[in-house]
Amino acid sequence: MAFKHIADLGDLTGKIAVVRVDLNVPMVDGVVTDDTRLEAVKPTVDAIAAKGGRSVLLAHFGRPKGQVVPEMSLKPVVPALAKVLGREVGFAELGDTLPDTDVVVMENTRFFPGEEKNDVELAKRFAALGDIYVNDAFSCAHRAHASTEAIAHLMPSVAGETMGAELEALEKALGAPVRPVVAVVGGAKVSTKLDVLHNLVAKVDHLIIGGGMANTFLYAEGIDVGASLCEKDLKDTALKIIEEAKAAGCKVHIPSDVVVAKEFKANAAHEVKPATAVAADEMILDAGPKSVAELIGVLEGAKTLVWNGPLGAFELTPFDAATVALAKAAGKLTDEGKLLSVAGGGDTVAALAHAGVKDSFTHISTAGGAFLEWMEGKALPGVVALG
Template identity: 55%
Template sequence: MSKTLDQVNVTGLRVLLRADLNVPMHEGKVTDLTRVERLVPTIRELSEKGAKVIVLSHFDRPKGKRVESMSLKPIAEALATVMNKPVAFADDCVGPVAEEAVAKMQNGDILVLENTRFHAGEEENNPEFAAALAKLGDIYVNDAFSASHRAHASVVGIATHLPAFAGRLMQAELHALEQALGTPARPVAAIVAGSKVSTKLDLLANLVAKVDILVIGGAMANTFLAAEGYNVGKSLQEPDLHDTAREIQKAAVVKGCELILPRDVVVAEKFEANAPTKVVKVSEIPSNMMALDVGPATVAAFINRLPEIKTIIWNGPLGAFETKPFDAATNALAQAIALATKEGKIVSVGGGGDTVSALKLAGYHEHMTYLSGAGGAFLEWMEGKVLPGVIALSKDLSNIG
């Protein structure tokens, strides 16, 4: 089990805090502060307890070279604004520039170091680069679950040199995922949707063995319907994965997992905003039309079953949510789950980029028990894979002192 900030006195310590400041940017400005804001509680706690907070992060893919448009400097400025507190910036993350900036710090100060991926040693998990990073701190705190599926130097390598702890965001994420898939209250339902089965094969294979009900939506449901012999018209689907879909259905039967597919869908001739649509049974999809959302009867049937469910995991919108009216099923289900969560009847955990976007658009993201901002790391966790950054936190190297 990972150690947390409750198990260390940080006063006077140089704390290397691995954050995820890989935020959306446009013309040098941060366009979405969500990841910055979610980091604030950990930074504020460390600062108020008298630590010297040294923030490490990657940004984009500079491929081991300095790319000025990928500097963390504007993000450090955004962090200062959000925290309403000075945040210093160092033009490198290792070497004399970083060392000098750290040496100037007083207790409670906050310093952001330059993009770790400006050095090739970051993605290579180079031992010398990891040692150079570790030299700047007394302890290591990982608050970047979203980067913890990467075995990089600032995620894994540092933890081989310094005592390692989970930050508050990491702690909350791990707690939520344990609630959802580790030791959940049952029955557990998983909603998995998206455009392709091929991108979620490992996820589906893991979930049929772990959940009681598996709801499949989005375009990937078309592949399952086609595999059952339905004519899905011009709908997006993967013909070469029909056998795989049938195997997943068989595995679900063996594991005692109820697999739910759409019974009706919203179809249109063209995928465009406010296109003429109609609702049809899955057995009656016209050959010249495509399924672009789950139908109201399917959503209502699942909503009616919510009272029997104790835990829900959600990954992927039910339809092409970015384009109205194909957001209707996602919105209706989000509202019902939000209400059940608010009333304390279920634990609801969602994650993945499109899922977060869909729930935000629907206006119900704040009512989920936990909404993970991690994309790849959240998926890999749900697939049952070991995350290097999480494992690194469970190593007990030495005592501080």
């Protein structure tokens, strides 16, 4: 979809941009322990400042559910944000006179009951803080809240730098991709990603299914998966997805060989065997080397990759081998300019970091729910409102 960027705005001297950002950072004893999301704010604040404008930041922290919860105040985030931005950052509550700083962090938007209800009156109070609205929080774009959706209809609205880059990457990945397109979908349960699978089989050329999800597909095809995690009640659903894929010309890939163990723990005694030879007391914990070699071949023939979820129990060695090997292959192909690679989801980001290829992928989304809903083909209210 078409949306405007900060670059499309004129001179902002003397004007204030109300910017929705993601400051929901991990904290221990009032200290930010990971400033990744704070770093994502910097390009937009810098772009607004370059045009002469000031930034008033709206964000939530935790789930106070419309109540003022002191432990969920955004005030402790201010020093860490100021350090990342290299600017003086003020703090204010709604109704306060804004401090005379280039950047101001407003108190937790979810302290107001109207935030999660997408209340227009609250949105009007947010809009009164400035002259233009900038949404730079893709991670919150799947929620129709006062600070993400209602406000965008009340004032000139554009996408922030980080949001814009995310939307452009996602458009290249599934909206108008260069084919062939490969999707990797892993994780523990098929039930959590049914909408993703139904959507992807109609959009991609190859669908690689990994993790515990693959066990359900193996079972659906009549293969005994022993003591493996498996949603046997979804056998018919898995078969339906396979049929949908065939009708759409999408090839579904599930492991032909697997790594099994009798214990779910790091460095447990393990064995590689055909997927058809799993014993009753064995658990499938990873895809086998033959499967990985085949999947790397699929990537080598692809132009676009979308990745969500690991291929095995990547948090436990040596059951991280398949995920690491495929991730390294994807990173190498991306570095060589042969593949556009987009990934997202908490486990996925952790898995790619573990494989040492986070910086090689074309784009990695830190958004959880929003990335998943995008993969499901759903319209994201916070994005639609910018159109």
